[in-house]
Amino acid sequence: MRIDGKSEYGVWVKGDSTCSITDICVLPSGQVLVVDCGNKKVKLLNKQYQVVSHCSVSDLPLGICQITPGEVGVTVGKEVQFIKVSISQLVKDRKLKFQHECLGIASHQADLFVTSGTELYNYSLDGKLVSKLHKNKSVRCCAVSPTGDKLYITNSTQNKLLTLARDGSVLDTFKDLELTWPTSLYVTPEGHVMVCGNDSDAILQVDSSGSRKLATLATRRDGLKNPLSVCYNSNTDSVIVGQINNKILVYKVK
Structure with missing residues (x-):
């Protein structure tokens, strides 16, 4: 991929302090x-990236993933908060409570993957532990x-992207x-991995094996400053980036 244009869209709403966009999901x-x-x-943003609805959560939200076409899971403290999405409304639904912090989240079919800061867990969608897949300091x-068939995790302190088999190896x-x-990080429908370098002000595209850099998608020259989150919008062939900023960056790519 390469950049073919950049736009900025405000995500600040009345009453907010500075926005810190830690994850993004496109339905x-x-x-x-x-x-x-x-x-x-x-x-919730519409197709024009305008905020049409929002809901507050009980603790610091960090990660989000799609569960069904109209439902997402959000990591909030030691919980996963499920939220139902309609055309212009967010409705908080059930919660799963855990004994550990919940940071990153991903799902595939009936499996839920949650990181705690030191471990990667595999749960069922009703919160039952399937297995502990990986343990590390970060x-x-x-x-x-x-x-x-593959899982990807970021190890921030060691500046690594790890690719794991489903058994955690x-x-x-x-x-x-x-x-x-x-x-x-985000995996495109083609299986390529996009990952943020927060301190290096870069978004990289890595191949599906997690071994080779395909491209440096964006850097400081493209307006990046400590990117926190990245997502690919296949509907518009765009890369969305969140930062500690009241705006998201949207890069048109080809």
Whole structure:
């Protein structure tokens, strides 16, 4: 991929302090959800990236993933808060409570993957522990391949992107000078991995094996400053980036 234009869209609503967009999710409908950790809110954007609804959560929200076409899961403290999404409304639904912090989240079919900062867990959608997949000093965010056979996690303190098999074994380790303090990551429908370098002000595209850099999508020259989250909108061929800012960046790519 390469950038073919950039736009900025405001996600601040009345009463907010500075927004801190820690994760982003695009639904099949084209609606976009952003997790605003700075204001303890989840915000719903329409196809024009305008905020049409928002809801407050009980603790700092960090990660989000699609569960069904009209439902997402959000990590909030030691819980996963499920939220139902309509055309212009967010409705909080059930919660799953855990004994550990919940940071990153991903799902595939009936499996839910949650990171705690030091471990990657596999749960069922009703919260039953299936297995502990990986343990490390720094397990920040997670993502799953479209086919569900590989998992990806960021190790922020060691500046690594790890690719895991479904049993948790490490298949590959990716490091790059442009990947410093990796935070959020996203897997495209083609299976490529996008990962944020928060301290290096870069978004990298890595191949599906997690071993080779395909492109440096965006850097400081493209307006990045400490990117926190990245997501690909396949409806518009765009890369959405969240930062500690009242605006999201949307890069048209081709």
